[in-house]
Amino acid sequence: MRKNFVGSADYQNVLFTKQFEHENLDYFFMYHKYKLDTLVRNNFLGLARYITDFEKGCPDVFFKVGLRCSNPPFAVKVQAKKQVNLACKMAGFAVNAAKKNIQRHKIVEKFMIINDAATVACEVPVWYWDKKIDAGITGHIDMIQVRNNLVYILDYKPNASKDKNAASQLYHYALALSYRAKLPLSSIRCAWFDKDSYYEFRANKVCLK
Numbered sequence: 784m785r786k787n788f789v790g791s792a793d794y795q796n797v798l799f800t801k802q803f804e805h806e807n808l809d810y811f812f813m814y815h816k817y818k819l820d821t822l823v824r825n826n827f828l829g830l831a832r833y834i835t836d837f838e839k840g841c842p843d844v845f846f847k848v849g850l851r852c853s854n855p856p857f858a859v860k861v862q863a864k865k866q867v868n869l870a871c872k873m874a875g876f877a878v879n880a881a882k883k884n885i886q887r888h889k890i891v892e893k894f895m896i897i898n899d900a901a902t903v904a905c906e907v908p909v910w911y912w913d914k915k916i917d918a919g920i921t922g923h924i925d926m927i928q929v930r931n932n933l934v935y936i937l938d939y940k941p942n943a944s945k946d947k948n949a950a951s952q953l954y955h956y957a958l959a960l961s962y963r964a965k966l967p968l969s970s971i972r973c974a975w976f977d978k979d980s981y982y983e984f985r986a987n988k989v990c991l992k
Contacts, residue, residue: 788966788969798896799838803908805846810923811889812837814886815896822929823903825946829965830934832944834904834927844922845910852922860990861973863950863982873899874939875978884941892926901928901935909959924956934966936986938975943982949975950984957986 797817803810814834824831850856877894881887892905910921928935936956940946953973961968971986 799835799925801837801840803841803843805841805843805908805921805923806851810906810908811892812904812906812908813893814907815895815902818900818903818929820903821857823918826932827929827964827970830929830960833964834907835922837908841908842910843865846908846917849910849919849921850916852909852920852952852955853898853948855955856916856918856920857991858948858951859874859954861950861954861984862988864985866981866983867979868976868981869899870895870937870974870976871978871981874976875979878978881893887941888925888975890937899928901930903927903929907960909956909963911923911959911962913955913958920955920959922952922956922959924960927960932970932986933972934960934970935972936960939977940975941977941982943975943977946975949982950989954986954989961986 797813798813808885818984819831873895875889875900877891878887881890895902904927907924907927912919924936925939926937936953940949957971957973968987972983973986974983
């Protein structure tokens with residue numbers, strides 16, 4: 784099931800939005816038209832094509848049979864750099880608008896894609912076949928940023944410092960996006976964050992447990 788996400792006319796001139804239903808959950812895919820043209824298309828053409836292809840829809844069948852990145856089929860070990868940066872500040876500001884905890888993800892994503900200069904897309908579907916476990920793996924990337932000539936995969940985690948699966952989940956996102964968008968892992972950085980902390984690691988510097 785897929786349908787356009789209803790927003791204001793002004794937002795629709797700037798954002799492309801579409802709703803996908805996967806695993807009985809609604810995902811509001813968005814990308815910023817101007818930022819995709821200025822930040823992505825010239826340096827990461829494969830990523831630009833991958834994102835804009837969702838205008839035509841999403842191959843839902845993969846999400847009916849695949850394992851989920853949010854429940855990682857195998858764990859990884861990373862050296863994540865902890866810091867406090869603009870993403871934390873923006874998340875802290877955005878979550879104040881959430882009346883219920885369940886609204887936080889959507890509000891943070893929409894706030895950042897509109898107000899953050901590097902955030903290009905939100906809730907981007909990804910999928911790939913992992914030969915190590917002989918199974919398909921699927922997921923939805925919270926946010927994709929492009930900055931410093933690198934692609935950043937960001938996941939908002941309300942309790943970032945305590946999340947034990949975040950690095951493994953992000954690693955699977957990176958593998959899927961690398962394959963689907965023809966990106967070398969060396970060009971991808973992965974990060975999870977909340978209003979207090981931001982943890983980042985290089986997708987090509989991961990050890991399997």
